[in-house]
Amino acid sequence: MQLRTITLFGLILAGFAIRVYYLTTTHPFFDEYTTVLAARQIVETGWPILPSGLFYEHGLLATYLIAPFTALFSHQPLASWQPAHWGLMLSRWPSALISTLTIPAIYVVGYKADAPNPLTKSAALLAAGLFAFSPEGMVWGGRARMYALATLLVLITVYLAYRGTIYPYRAAFRWAALLALLAALLTQLGALMLIPPLIVAMLVNSFSRSRSRPHQATHRPWFLQKTALLEGLALAAIIAFAVFIKRLGRPIGFDSLANSESHSLLPELLNTIRYQTTLYFTWDETLKFLSRQFGIPHHLWLTLATIAGTGLGLILLAIIIYRRPTNQRPISNLQLPITNYCPPFFTAFNVFLWLTFGLVILEMVTLLDPFRRNPRYLVMMLPLFYLIAAYALFNVVVILQQLVTYARRPVFSFYAAIALLAVFAGLNLGDLRLALITPEPAYENAFAKIYADWQPGDTLLTMNTPAAGLYLGQVDGFTIQNEAEQFLLNADAQPVDRWLGAPWIGTVSELNTVLNNHSRTWFVTDTIRQPVYFRGDWQAILATQMEQVWAGDNALLYRTRPDRTPLPTQPATMVNANFNRAIALTGYSLITPTQTAQPELNLVLFWQPLNTIETDYTTFLHLRTANGDTVAQRDSQPLSGAYPTSQWQPGETIIDPLTLPLPEDLPAGSYQLYTGLYQLDTLARLPVTNDTSGENAIPLGEIRLP
Structure with missing residues (x-):
């Protein structure tokens, strides 16, 4: 005994x-951040009602048991419990x-x-x-x-x-x-x-x-x-x-x-x-x-x-x-x-x-x-x-x-x-x-970095809004593309996230709008959820418009590039071309880049899948003289391969920025720009509905180079 x-x-x-x-x-x-957020609300109001107005019933009794421990730190200044996240550890x-x-x-x-x-x-x-x-x-x-x-x-x-x-x-x-x-x-x-x-x-x-x-x-x-x-x-x-x-x-x-x-x-x-x-x-x-x-x-x-x-x-x-x-x-x-x-x-x-x-x-x-x-x-x-x-x-x-x-x-x-x-x-x-x-993403460390470098006018986007609410006290947008419905309230009207009530940022166009309207935007995510909940077009925007400023234990922190060229959210020139009733090219925009040593032409194509696509198509972009001679060209998958056409979702808009390198000795004057899609293994072009080019290509119009 x-x-x-x-x-x-x-x-x-x-x-x-x-x-x-x-x-x-x-x-x-x-999910711990949500539990602690609910426990903090219990301390403040007596009920686990989140800032979004949602009654958080998950683990109701456990949350009430956690609440007294949360009270030990919830009213302390954020800076006093950022190091080693001891505040959340008490919970x-x-x-x-x-x-x-x-x-x-x-x-x-x-x-x-x-x-x-x-x-x-x-x-x-x-x-x-x-x-x-x-x-x-x-x-x-x-x-x-x-x-x-x-x-x-x-x-x-x-x-x-x-x-x-x-x-x-x-x-x-x-x-x-x-x-x-x-x-x-x-x-x-x-x-x-x-x-x-x-x-x-x-x-x-x-x-x-x-x-x-x-x-x-x-x-x-x-x-x-x-x-x-x-x-x-x-x-x-x-x-x-x-x-x-x-x-x-x-x-x-x-x-x-x-x-x-x-x-x-x-x-x-x-x-x-x-x-x-x-x-x-x-x-x-x-x-x-x-x-x-x-x-x-x-x-x-x-x-x-x-x-x-x-x-x-x-x-x-x-x-x-x-x-x-x-x-x-x-x-x-x-x-x-x-x-x-x-x-x-x-x-x-x-x-x-x-x-x-x-x-x-x-x-x-x-x-x-x-x-x-x-x-x-x-x-x-x-x-x-x-x-x-x-x-x-x-x-x-x-x-x-x-x-x-x-x-x-x-x-x-x-x-x-x-x-x-x-x-x-x-x-x-x-x-x-x-x-x-095996570490969980270090969100608390990512938000500590933001807290230390926060400036007036900054904006914050993340999928982990409860953590943002705990560590920063604010969030400006809830970011997710795939399977968003399970995390949203008022999905049919003005969708917001279930926890803080932050507006849903679910498309690249909306992300671009936020980036264009604020001088500095922070985006916090992790290596586990990023490939699951975000598609390739989002990844491409992160690569071109933002820079990764910190990474630790699967957490990723991005910030707006200071030298970026803002991308348009709508086409300046409408095209409305149809590729075999599978893909539509709604239009394009020419953008003025920052000064570069190599002459180049920068534009953004706006694609819209009309149906499910099973093939990965390659985009071609040709710059031609009035005689039809090609003087510059580029062939690549959309978004440099980050978001193949086989992954496109019907009805979404894909914003595809392209850079066309130009010969240094290219004379000034007027040129014609053509684009289209083809299958790389067979080189067969995707047919254009009502094709006027005779080669299944879309003429984008005249381009004048200085």
Whole structure:
């Protein structure tokens, strides 16, 4: 007992240490800025209502727990907490403390759920150790998000629900489970997927126990008691309330309740659940999801060992049944001991965990939209997985007890738990190190750079508006091109971002307008999101109109080039040419560049895709004499290859700046400019509708060179 207690204390300290190390040495996760912004709003107003007016319900209870820590820095001058971002680090402490508390909670649940015995206690110690050294436990236990609290609440809910289904079926446990479930739902609505599996597990557990224990037959199972109806009504009310809170937060595609077309609340609540679910199953998507959760190195070995241990346990169960005398009174397989030591694999609680966790996985691969099948939402179920794994692994100990006399000593199970933990903790080291050295984008450092160099009249554009609000107190535009709808409010009218209410800058034309209207513009992004949410035309504008002034740990900081030549946002000369009804050239503009040593002609072409394009076309630009002789030409993919035509989106406008080098001895005079598109591998030009050139080229008109 003393060794086990000392070891548990050591696991708690070790788990706390790695969480604090992660907490103090890593950059904030992208969503942490939003949580801290909401916590700051709670400190100031009492409610998590963001500057945009959005009620931020994500992790509601966790945000309220974080708020007091946020209060320690939220009213300090920005400059006083920029260094080392200690302000935001304080907001991470609730997660670290809660995640550390989950370690002994797993141990207590693991050995108290059924009759305590050395094997069960040692298996529970192993499960607690697996969570203590879990990379997911470290990461989410070191971030200012809701998952640490949700993990603890799910564990408590499952334990209380189980205790409420065993004799004497105390209703107090089930009511406590309902309260824990409400807290879990208000922390992470994804806990909804726990409810159907939990109900199934509770029913199965009650049936199996009533059949195996005839002396309890005089007592009604919990679901036949008078309180069951009240409990069912309470469950329905809890679900409705949690979904209502979610609806207040205006999920993607939903308007505010005040502007809703529905005059009844019930359809709104049902739609709030329905938009996240769909009946969808494919083997490819299922295997992809399972590989993301259980195929990562530290979980792969543990999963394989769990499967092997489970198979071994089933073999042991078959042996027990085979050796049982035929005249022996049938009893539940769950209660059959193989020795005087009751192995944890043959307990009702283990079956309860298998049913709950297994059915949650089944729900995720069949009832959730593939977009929602993020392993992040399974993090709160990890204690269940670690308990299942520990119980399965201890079947090896049961075998050793049959073969080795020393193994029957109570202390052996403790040493076995330590040995198994050492093996799997060692396998975790690579992923623990990877989680520590894989940086989140250093947005706080990027905004510190801006803060130090900010000048009156500057303007700021970024996708991470919550971070801008925290570190600078302002943002002038929310920048994103792809998949913008999920981040916008009022998308059909005047779209703004969900967090600060900054106007949406979603096209290169709008970006150019901002650059042209302000002497200095800052743009903050990162290497992870830039290729996902921004297209090639945006990248090209960054390359020609802005300069990268800083980069660090995946964060990128751009500023307007002081010597740039502003690009037009609309064509000065309209052309309205049509290339095979696939691409339109709406017009062009000649621009006057800064003084250069090499003579050149600068212009901007304005393209508009009319349909989806499967081919990458090359642009040609010819300068010809009145006799048709070509004196200068340029061939290149649009935007110098940064945005190939096969990636163009129908209806958008591509602003394509081109520089045509001119011969130094080119005489002054009038010249003709032609452009067009062709396929590089065949040199076949894309046909021009109503072509007047005879060569599938567009005459842009006369150009006079001085």
